[in-house]
Amino acid sequence: MKRILITGALGQIGSELTLRLREVYGSDNVIATDIRKNDSEAAQSGPFEVVDVTNLQSMMETAKKYNVDTVMHLAALLSATAEAKPVFAWNLNMGGLMNALETARELKAQFFTPSSIGAFGPSTPKDNTPQDTIMRPTTMYGVNKVAGELLSDYYFHKFGVDTRGVRFPGLISYDTPPGGGTTDYAVEIYYEAVKNGKYTSYIDKGTYMDMMYMPDALNAIINLMEADSAKLIHRNAFNVTAMSFAPEEIAAEIKKNIPDFHIEYNVDLDRQKIAESWPNSIDASAAAAEWGFKAEYNLETMTKDMIEKLRQKL
Numbered sequence: 001m002k003r004i005l006i007t008g009a010l011g012q013i014g015s016e017l018t019l020r021l022r023e024v025y026g027s028d029n030v031i032a033t034d035i036r037k038n039d040s041e042a043a044q045s046g047p048f049e050v051v052d053v054t055n056l057q058s059m060m061e062t063a064k065k066y067n068v069d070t071v072m073h074l075a076a077l078l079s080a081t082a083e084a085k086p087v088f089a090w091n092l093n094m095g096g097l098m099n100a101l102e103t104a105r106e107l108k109a110q111f112f113t114p115s116s117i118g119a120f121g122p123s124t125p126k127d128n129t130p131q132d133t134i135m136r137p138t139t140m141y142g143v144n145k146v147a148g149e150l151l152s153d154y155y156f157h158k159f160g161v162d163t164r165g166v167r168f169p170g171l172i173s174y175d176t177p178p179g180g181g182t183t184d185y186a187v188e189i190y191y192e193a194v195k196n197g198k199y200t201s202y203i204d205k206g207t208y209m210d211m212m213y214m215p216d217a218l219n220a221i222i223n224l225m226e227a228d229s230a231k232l233i234h235r236n237a238f239n240v241t242a243m244s245f246a247p248e249e250i251a252a253e254i255k256k257n258i259p260d261f262h263i264e265y266n267v268d269l270d271r272q273k274i275a276e277s278w279p280n281s282i283d284a285s286a287a288a289a290e291w292g293f294k295a296e297y298n299l300e301t302m303t304k305d306m307i308e309k310l311r312q313k314l
């Protein structure tokens, strides 16, 4: 990775990944793109271009203008929004991915795109979900993610594009909030705890999902992209996780830091249904074995850091 184009660079992952990559590879070598520009640091601290990922010509021209050797395709709708707008989700998630893969093929660039725990479905083994297992998701987002994994593998085998990906769990960060995901509650809860000392969860108690703190997610992306290709048995996409918890467990951890905090429940049946179709916890041993994946943060250390950072921010 020497010159990197990022799509969706102003989203939850992109806004932090752009800054991190600029630190490591140099500001001028990380070309941030998104559907519109804003005044965030990611948009202002280096090259930025407006690119609609459904427009192949615009993406291709931008990649050629900067002569990139890596494409990181992050622009996508998350699970709850995709479920509400399935046709739009198919067009954006699959159309955008196809254009990004074609751009990487044309430029002989390395390629990264995230898959998700959403690629699994109700018939997948729920606990310690293996790397290679049944994948019959029941959401549009999940269908997009499985198709995306297969398409990325296809570009590797058919065209030799060096495609790599991870199945991200819910990502938690204090910088740019997520939007339209099922796991977003695990971010909102920290904001509400710091601002108001209480949170009403749309996910029911007893519902376990995998999660990861953003610094671990950024390390995972960079380490996978820098990994020796010869050591990769899998490519698209590796299970990665740092922790698995239910709403009452994250609430209990927050209470250790904010003693008056309390949680209530007002379950959103749509998002609850999505959450119940996903694993309780996934097994990341293939990522550990093939490229040394290891998460640093657990629920306790992440909670301390989130609360400290949000207290400074809010």
Ligand code: AKB
Binding pocket: 078, 079, 080, 115, 116, 117, 118, 141, 168, 169, 170, 171, 178, 180, 181, 182, 183, 184
């Ligand atoms: C979502 O909830 O849609 C995402 C994901 C787990 O992929 N955070």
